[in-house]
Amino acid sequence: MGQPELDTSQLLKGVLDLAVLAVLAEADSYGYDVVRRLRENGLDHVGDASVYGTLRRLFQAGALNSYVVPSDEGPHRKYYGLNPRGRKALDQSAHAWASFSKALNHLLNGRSNGHDH
């Protein structure tokens, strides 16, 4: 639409891998639970399909292991967890994110400083 306002869902696209990896680093989890935990952490706009698709892609890429946990009520749950490759991807992505956000914060602070003076 070309609106000047920042679209959170667009932002999320770039960092969803990182967010999912971070959630799984805390504890192994299944698809819907990952969605819930992302939302609990403030990422309200995360789409269910995006998370499910991301999990499948990361799994296909060999960053996750998975196992099925039978449940008495409701469907079986496929849990995902980080394997060494996933952990390495998380470290690298976290590092990239840290320097990216630092740069952006610096820019934004510079702007606000400029206004103040």
Place this chain on the structure above:
Amino acid sequence: MTTDDQASDVPPYAAAVRAALSDLPHDQAEALLEDLEDHLREIAAEAGASLTERLGPPEQYAQELRAAYGAATSGKAQREPALRNLQRAIGSVTSSVWYQQLRAFLPELRPAWWVLRAYLVVLILTAALSPGYNLHPIPNPFSSRGLLEILATIGAILFSIRLGRRSHPLRPGRRRLAIGANVVIALLALPVLASMGTFPSFAMVESGAPEQSPDFASPYSLGSVTNVFAYSKDGKPLTDVLLYDQDGRPLTLAKDPDRTTDYPIGADGQPITNAYPLNQRRLDGTPVLQPRVAIPPWPATAVPASPTASPAPSPTR
């Protein structure tokens, strides 16, 4: 917490998502959608609202999946309404209960196909290697050719089962190749099987109905024919008729274990085995009587029949 109403939401929704992604390569779609149903059931169990209310229309859900999975965005397929309707129709079929049951049952038929495909491969190879050869559904085990065919079939079946039972799954590329090979076998077998039906069948000759005259266009089909009776067109029985196949080889019949045959001895002292009818006796010594035959009425327009059935008791070589 799960009502039937919400749970029944899942199959149509999942089918619609699959239909919207049906342009993805099969293995990619499979990898992405493997446990879509379980995932949707989880959501349906939790939420009070319908899946469409919670997740948006399935087409939109599919687009989001596609984007997140990093698959190629569909081009024309999504815009063609006719194609989309077709995809939806396929989706509704594949989500129906009877289709699911059929899908679940089909893998049990796999071993039957392993045996059948081996049989078909030998049949196809036999037909390809010897075009004139008349195929039987079951080869005659008393001819060297038929025996070879049977042994080849047994070998092929063992090999085919070994192939089918291998424990590790194939890589996607190989898997597609294997499926293709199976389809090719099935397609190639069709004309071979069809051509088999045009010859007098083994079973028919075997029934031994005396009225049945064997078809001389296919000499090797005479699997269990024990004697041949020739008649002139005005119905006179011919004796000592020498028969040869298309390559000029004497046409001889397999020995009948229930009968003894007296062959005429040629001037060179060799028995003449292709002079018909054969002079046969039963094991108890009684001669085998000539069968009754129904001579078809000859067309009236033909040149007046000239009896050619001159008995030639002394066969020349």
